[in-house]
Amino acid sequence: MSHQFLLALLCEEIPANALPGARRQLEQGFAKGLEEAGFAGCTVRAFSTVRRLVVHVTGLAAGQPDRIEEVTGPPARAAFTPDGSPTAVALGFARGQGVSVDQLRVVKGSRGDVVAVTRRVKGRTAPEILAEVTTEVVGSLHFPKTMRWGAGEHTFVRPLHNIVAVFGAETMDEVVPLDLFGLGSRGSTAGHRVVAPGRIEMRGITGFEDYAARLEAAGVVVDPDARRAKMLARAEMLAAEVGCTVRPDPVLLDELVELVEHPGLVRGKFSSRFLELPEEVLVTTLRHHQKSLVLEKNGRVAGYFLAVADRPDDPEGHIARGYSWVAGARLADAAFFYAQDQRDSLESRVPALAGVMFHRTSGSYLDKTNKVRQLAVELARQAQLEISLEHLERAAWLAKADLVTAMVGEFAELQGVMGGIYALGDNEPEEVWMAVADQYRPAGLEGPIPRTLTGAMLGVADRLDTLAALLASEKPSGSKDPFALRRAALAVVKICAEFPLPLDVLDACHRAVVGRPGGDEAELQAFLQDRVRHYLTNVVGVRADVADAVLTAHWGVIAADVARARALETVRRDEVFGSLAIVFKRVRNILTKGTHGVLDERVLAVPAERELLAAVAAAEIRVAESLDEDDHEAALHALAPLATPLDRFFTEVMVLCDDSILKDARLALLARIERLFLRLADVSRLATEAR
């Protein structure tokens, strides 16, 4: 019969960021531990609230099956005399194993014959195993931060107050004895601290559904998914009551779900005078300080918000009033900063950047401002961007000034956004304020890129300067990347690829390093190339060998690199590219073996040579034509007719022959082919599959 097990730990409030990981570890830990103990085919599910960690296991047997075990002992010749009668050694072994001497057998061991006995080992009961697995899994849970409490003997995420551990078939009535952090297990727990603080009995409990129902009656929704659904439904209802909709914020909702036992929400409101604040300021204030969902009407922020409450109701209206009062205070604070900031122009703040350190090795933000300004203009000139260099320069000059405003001092996440708002207020041209506003876009792989070319150029120059300055001292390793340099490099790649910017990144790296003596140009290029590879495989979705083939050939103008990779990803499935990969590998190998001079076509007389020469000439023309039209697929297809002539050439012609004139001409022909291929991709890097 199938048995089940329920474990529920009641703690003091657990940090929201620890819970998803804890659930994952509990599921994996129990599944692994039980399987290792011989319980195959169990189903493990983990749940949590801000105060509870819950595990439910189904499909358990009542115990481990009995095992047949063979125990080997001393060498046979020590155990038995030549006539087969047992010696004292045999008698001793039999006694030790609890069997009679006639149950001993002789088997082949690795060092000759040994005495052995077959024993039946009784399987242990499921509760015994569950107690062990629980102690092991809970004890080795990894949390972002752990603590000690009271006498300070135990370490866990938060102090533990109650353990329910029950086992059974239809009903889980057997309490599994446990000792975790000095606390024993029981058959009852406590409900929600305010809604139903009394005891909840687990007697007669039939499964997780029953457990969840008993807790829900006591104000606790233990399944995070259920809490999320309830919270979302309540949010929509509260919004509809005032004719609004909820501005979607799944990241915040995920966090709110982890903050409570009961998925409660209240609707607060704030004075309409705050609606005059920039929307970003309103939203950030409500989100940052109050973890509140914002309501909107006709696409604009309305004077309401939804805040989390760990209870189903607001009996006296205190909660909504309290939140509204706090929101008012916070927004008044923000309005105060906003008004204060607007007393001075953004430009007047630039000199104060001299007092803000960019990095201990790399001067102040004023210093950075000057460097970025120069770099941005140089890169724009180099790429022949059709933008006003004057505007670009102006945007770069103002870009970091918001770091010394009160608002960004309070909400660091508004950097850039505030600069844009203040620059607009100072009547800076649209090109300028938008570029300032967008300089930190994209925030990650998903976020939007800058809206204008000026903003894109500023964002790229700023990050290249950061990378050139910091890569030497702050190079990321493993999960450590305190200055988010990987993200900065990825943003450069994403902007160049998606805007797109006709910028040669290799040249740009060179120029960035010139501005930051001590920066290593080759290291910077390699770091960026790594991000291009990441972008190609993760965003564009090409195979790793395709990215490799494209990037080894040449790279730098990222939008073009992406186009080549896309094309190669499409055409690589053609059978002919399998052959091309193999034959091009031969080309590259042989070219490492000899030098080659100018191609003198007159010495190439063998038919296979003449055929290849003609094919190359034709392919060159078609590749060039296709590239002129930015048709990388056609260009790659133009290489296909070379497969057969190349194959024939290698079969019929001895490249490294004794006649040095002939040898040079043949190598030169192959070099010409290599050059042609490498305009597109090093197809020798393609993984060739057995077909």
Add this chain to the structure above:
Amino acid sequence: MLDSAPIGVSCAGEVSSVDLQDLILSLSRFWSEYGCVIQQPCDLEIGAGTMHPETFLRVLGPEPYNVAFVQPSRRPADARFGENPFRLGKLLQMQVILKPSPHEVQELYLKSLTALGIEPSFHDVRFEEDNWESPTLGAWGVGWQVLLDGMEITQFTYFQQAGGLDLQPIAAELTYGLERIAMFLQRKDSIYDLTWGGGIAYGKVRHQDEVELSRFAFHVADVEMLRRHFEDWERESVRCLEQEEPLVVPGLEAALKMSHLFNLMDARGAVAVTERVALIGRVRKLAVRCAKAFVAQRERLGFPLLARRGGEA
């Protein structure tokens, strides 16, 4: 002793006037009845109750200790010339230390709110993760900010380390933000409109002093003098600790003076980013030495409070 002080908030939750001083008296009475020593503020300019020797030193070593006190806390850089309705250069904290942290410490805390007339069954009281660290004291802890209907009213910390020493047993620290709680209970939009007590508003008691403290901190304080005294008190602290029998409290007090001098220099904009970490490090070094000296001193004395607890058991 006072009779049970009338509390201005009925259970039904209709807010009426809870003077700031009622708040202090109610909390003091509550924690006194629990068995805390009701201490007086540290008579130096310090940034938080945590720096009071009654916290910083008492959490060290094995001796149990329960204490509560109000601490006026100096934050020169937060001063706003009396113009900002929410920010002060000198604010009031009610500090409670429970060592070892009792098993039911959260319930105790909630009861203390009830004593203020805040009945949890009518409100939303949540404990949201907020860990605390003081680089100046070489101290850190794990805990929460307590949110009452969305308003942060208390910092709740299980101290893990102080003066660079691992703590055992662990103390729980409850820090009530008194102006915050009073604003919430009185539903006032400005600190200065709070009623302090005796029919007098907070602004009448403290506004001028906030204005002057701000001016001093931002414009007037003599940076050269502050810097000189920082060095003077550093030497003095070292001298205290180098006595044959180290002078722990005077040594710590000298370090606390340095901490405040640093805060003033910082408000004056006189701390270069590059020297910031080094200056804080100099204070921490002394705090760490004081912590070690304190534990050694208590050990020499045979941990007297340990014996007392033993006698009761």
